[in-house]
Amino acid sequence: MGPLIREEQRQRVLGYIETGIAEGASVAAGGGIPGHLPKGFYVEPTVLTDVHPDATVAQEEIFGPVLAVIAHDGDDDAVAIANNSRYGLSGAVVSTSHDRARAVANRMRTGTVNVNGGVFYGADVPFGGYRQSGIGREMGVAGFEEYLEIKVIAEGARNG
Incomplete structure:
Protein backbone atom coordinates (compact mmCIF):
# COMPACT_ATOMS: atom_id res chain seq x y z
CA MET A 1 0.00 0.00 0.00
CA GLY A 2 1.52 3.27 -1.04
CA PRO A 3 1.45 6.57 0.84
CA LEU A 4 -1.33 9.13 0.70
CA ILE A 5 -0.72 12.39 -1.14
CA ARG A 6 -0.02 14.66 1.85
CA GLU A 7 -0.17 14.91 5.64
CA GLU A 8 -3.59 16.59 5.56
CA GLN A 9 -5.05 13.57 3.77
CA ARG A 10 -3.41 11.17 6.21
CA GLN A 11 -4.95 13.07 9.12
CA ARG A 12 -8.32 13.05 7.36
CA VAL A 13 -8.17 9.25 6.95
CA LEU A 14 -7.05 8.75 10.56
CA GLY A 15 -9.95 10.99 11.59
CA TYR A 16 -12.37 8.73 9.74
CA ILE A 17 -10.96 5.73 11.58
CA GLU A 18 -11.44 7.52 14.91
CA THR A 19 -14.98 8.50 13.92
CA GLY A 20 -15.74 4.90 12.96
CA ILE A 21 -14.59 3.70 16.37
CA ALA A 22 -16.57 6.43 18.12
CA GLU A 23 -19.67 5.31 16.20
CA GLY A 24 -19.29 1.70 17.31
CA ALA A 25 -16.93 0.07 14.81
CA SER A 26 -14.16 -2.30 15.88
CA VAL A 27 -10.68 -2.30 14.37
CA ALA A 28 -9.95 -5.80 13.06
CA ALA A 29 -6.66 -4.80 11.40
CA GLY A 30 -4.52 -1.69 11.04
CA GLY A 31 -5.89 1.60 12.26
CA GLY A 32 -2.77 3.71 12.57
CA ILE A 33 0.51 4.87 11.09
CA PRO A 34 2.97 2.05 10.34
CA GLY A 35 5.97 2.43 12.65
CA HIS A 36 8.42 0.99 10.12
CA LEU A 37 7.68 3.75 7.57
CA PRO A 38 8.84 7.01 9.19
CA LYS A 39 8.89 8.95 5.90
CA GLY A 40 5.85 9.46 3.73
CA PHE A 41 2.17 9.77 4.53
CA TYR A 42 1.32 6.15 5.20
CA VAL A 43 -1.76 4.72 6.92
CA GLU A 44 -1.98 1.04 7.72
CA PRO A 45 -4.52 -0.84 5.62
CA THR A 46 -7.45 -0.83 8.03
CA VAL A 47 -10.45 -3.12 8.41
CA LEU A 48 -13.36 -1.86 10.50
CA THR A 49 -16.01 -4.37 11.56
CA ASP A 50 -19.35 -3.95 13.36
CA VAL A 51 -20.06 -0.96 11.11
CA HIS A 52 -23.65 0.29 11.04
CA PRO A 53 -24.94 1.06 7.51
CA ASP A 54 -25.61 4.69 8.50
CA ALA A 55 -22.17 5.22 10.10
CA THR A 56 -19.95 7.94 8.69
CA VAL A 57 -17.37 5.42 7.45
CA ALA A 58 -20.14 3.62 5.55
CA GLN A 59 -21.61 6.78 4.05
CA GLU A 60 -18.64 8.93 3.05
CA GLU A 61 -15.78 8.50 0.61
CA ILE A 62 -12.66 8.09 2.72
CA PHE A 63 -10.05 8.00 -0.09
CA GLY A 64 -7.67 5.95 2.00
CA PRO A 65 -6.92 2.32 2.88
CA VAL A 66 -9.99 1.72 5.04
CA LEU A 67 -12.52 -1.08 4.54
CA ALA A 68 -15.83 -0.84 6.40
CA VAL A 69 -17.38 -4.30 6.85
CA ILE A 70 -21.16 -4.34 7.21
CA ALA A 71 -22.99 -7.56 8.04
CA HIS A 72 -26.20 -8.31 6.16
Whole structure:
Protein backbone atom coordinates (compact mmCIF):
# COMPACT_ATOMS: atom_id res chain seq x y z
CA MET A 1 0.00 0.00 0.00
CA GLY A 2 1.52 3.27 -1.04
CA PRO A 3 1.45 6.57 0.84
CA LEU A 4 -1.33 9.13 0.70
CA ILE A 5 -0.72 12.39 -1.14
CA ARG A 6 -0.02 14.66 1.85
CA GLU A 7 -0.17 14.91 5.64
CA GLU A 8 -3.59 16.59 5.56
CA GLN A 9 -5.05 13.57 3.77
CA ARG A 10 -3.41 11.17 6.21
CA GLN A 11 -4.95 13.07 9.12
CA ARG A 12 -8.32 13.05 7.36
CA VAL A 13 -8.17 9.25 6.95
CA LEU A 14 -7.05 8.75 10.56
CA GLY A 15 -9.95 10.99 11.59
CA TYR A 16 -12.37 8.73 9.74
CA ILE A 17 -10.96 5.73 11.58
CA GLU A 18 -11.44 7.52 14.91
CA THR A 19 -14.98 8.50 13.92
CA GLY A 20 -15.74 4.90 12.96
CA ILE A 21 -14.59 3.70 16.37
CA ALA A 22 -16.57 6.43 18.12
CA GLU A 23 -19.67 5.31 16.20
CA GLY A 24 -19.29 1.70 17.31
CA ALA A 25 -16.93 0.07 14.81
CA SER A 26 -14.16 -2.30 15.88
CA VAL A 27 -10.68 -2.30 14.37
CA ALA A 28 -9.95 -5.80 13.06
CA ALA A 29 -6.66 -4.80 11.40
CA GLY A 30 -4.52 -1.69 11.04
CA GLY A 31 -5.89 1.60 12.26
CA GLY A 32 -2.77 3.71 12.57
CA ILE A 33 0.51 4.87 11.09
CA PRO A 34 2.97 2.05 10.34
CA GLY A 35 5.97 2.43 12.65
CA HIS A 36 8.42 0.99 10.12
CA LEU A 37 7.68 3.75 7.57
CA PRO A 38 8.84 7.01 9.19
CA LYS A 39 8.89 8.95 5.90
CA GLY A 40 5.85 9.46 3.73
CA PHE A 41 2.17 9.77 4.53
CA TYR A 42 1.32 6.15 5.20
CA VAL A 43 -1.76 4.72 6.92
CA GLU A 44 -1.98 1.04 7.72
CA PRO A 45 -4.52 -0.84 5.62
CA THR A 46 -7.45 -0.83 8.03
CA VAL A 47 -10.45 -3.12 8.41
CA LEU A 48 -13.36 -1.86 10.50
CA THR A 49 -16.01 -4.37 11.56
CA ASP A 50 -19.35 -3.95 13.36
CA VAL A 51 -20.06 -0.96 11.11
CA HIS A 52 -23.65 0.29 11.04
CA PRO A 53 -24.94 1.06 7.51
CA ASP A 54 -25.61 4.69 8.50
CA ALA A 55 -22.17 5.22 10.10
CA THR A 56 -19.95 7.94 8.69
CA VAL A 57 -17.37 5.42 7.45
CA ALA A 58 -20.14 3.62 5.55
CA GLN A 59 -21.61 6.78 4.05
CA GLU A 60 -18.64 8.93 3.05
CA GLU A 61 -15.78 8.50 0.61
CA ILE A 62 -12.66 8.09 2.72
CA PHE A 63 -10.05 8.00 -0.09
CA GLY A 64 -7.67 5.95 2.00
CA PRO A 65 -6.92 2.32 2.88
CA VAL A 66 -9.99 1.72 5.04
CA LEU A 67 -12.52 -1.08 4.54
CA ALA A 68 -15.83 -0.84 6.40
CA VAL A 69 -17.38 -4.30 6.85
CA ILE A 70 -21.16 -4.34 7.21
CA ALA A 71 -22.99 -7.56 8.04
CA HIS A 72 -26.20 -8.31 6.16
CA ASP A 73 -29.11 -10.70 6.45
CA GLY A 74 -29.56 -12.02 2.93
CA ASP A 75 -29.61 -10.59 -0.57
CA ASP A 76 -32.44 -8.10 -0.03
CA ASP A 77 -30.69 -6.63 3.01
CA ALA A 78 -27.34 -6.53 1.19
CA VAL A 79 -28.90 -4.63 -1.72
CA ALA A 80 -30.64 -2.22 0.67
CA ILE A 81 -27.30 -1.55 2.40
CA ALA A 82 -25.48 -1.08 -0.91
CA ASN A 83 -28.12 1.37 -2.14
CA ASN A 84 -28.20 3.29 1.17
CA SER A 85 -25.80 5.96 -0.03
CA ARG A 86 -25.82 9.30 -1.75
CA TYR A 87 -23.04 7.90 -3.95
CA GLY A 88 -23.12 5.20 -6.59
CA LEU A 89 -19.91 4.98 -8.55
CA SER A 90 -18.97 1.33 -8.32
CA GLY A 91 -19.63 -1.86 -6.43
CA ALA A 92 -18.76 -5.53 -6.36
CA VAL A 93 -20.58 -8.80 -5.75
CA VAL A 94 -18.91 -12.13 -4.99
CA SER A 95 -20.87 -15.37 -4.83
CA THR A 96 -20.49 -19.06 -5.62
CA SER A 97 -23.64 -18.67 -7.72
CA HIS A 98 -23.10 -16.51 -10.79
CA ASP A 99 -26.86 -16.12 -11.34
CA ARG A 100 -27.38 -14.96 -7.76
CA ALA A 101 -24.47 -12.50 -8.00
CA ARG A 102 -25.84 -11.14 -11.28
CA ALA A 103 -29.32 -10.72 -9.78
CA VAL A 104 -27.85 -8.73 -6.89
CA ALA A 105 -25.68 -6.65 -9.26
CA ASN A 106 -28.74 -5.77 -11.36
CA ARG A 107 -30.45 -4.30 -8.29
CA MET A 108 -27.49 -2.18 -7.16
CA ARG A 109 -27.71 1.56 -7.92
CA THR A 110 -24.13 1.99 -9.13
CA GLY A 111 -22.65 2.90 -12.49
CA THR A 112 -20.45 -0.19 -12.54
CA VAL A 113 -20.49 -3.52 -10.73
CA ASN A 114 -17.74 -6.15 -10.75
CA VAL A 115 -19.17 -9.66 -10.43
CA ASN A 116 -16.89 -12.45 -9.17
CA GLY A 117 -13.69 -10.59 -10.02
CA GLY A 118 -14.81 -9.19 -13.35
CA VAL A 119 -13.10 -5.96 -14.40
CA PHE A 120 -15.28 -3.36 -16.10
CA TYR A 121 -12.58 -0.92 -17.18
CA GLY A 122 -11.83 -0.53 -20.87
CA ALA A 123 -11.67 2.25 -23.46
CA ASP A 124 -14.93 1.02 -25.00
CA VAL A 125 -16.79 0.71 -21.68
CA PRO A 126 -18.83 3.65 -20.35
CA PHE A 127 -17.68 4.81 -16.91
CA GLY A 128 -19.65 6.97 -14.49
CA GLY A 129 -21.83 6.81 -11.43
CA TYR A 130 -25.30 7.38 -10.08
CA ARG A 131 -26.55 10.09 -7.74
CA GLN A 132 -23.69 12.23 -6.35
CA SER A 133 -21.09 10.06 -8.06
CA GLY A 134 -21.67 11.90 -11.30
CA ILE A 135 -23.93 12.60 -14.19
CA GLY A 136 -23.13 11.23 -17.62
CA ARG A 137 -20.48 8.80 -18.76
CA GLU A 138 -16.90 8.91 -19.90
CA MET A 139 -15.50 6.59 -22.57
CA GLY A 140 -17.33 4.19 -24.86
CA VAL A 141 -20.18 5.20 -27.14
CA ALA A 142 -22.07 6.80 -24.23
CA GLY A 143 -19.09 9.04 -23.45
CA PHE A 144 -18.68 9.98 -27.12
CA GLU A 145 -22.37 10.84 -27.46
CA GLU A 146 -22.03 13.55 -24.81
CA TYR A 147 -20.05 15.57 -27.37
CA LEU A 148 -22.73 15.36 -30.06
CA GLU A 149 -25.37 17.97 -30.73
CA ILE A 150 -28.59 16.21 -31.60
CA LYS A 151 -31.43 17.99 -33.34
CA VAL A 152 -35.06 16.92 -33.46
CA ILE A 153 -37.37 18.52 -36.02
CA ALA A 154 -41.07 17.90 -35.64
CA GLU A 155 -43.23 19.00 -38.57
CA GLY A 156 -46.95 19.25 -38.75
CA ALA A 157 -49.08 18.70 -41.85
CA ARG A 158 -48.24 20.90 -44.85
CA ASN A 159 -50.80 23.39 -46.09
CA GLY A 160 -51.34 23.24 -49.84
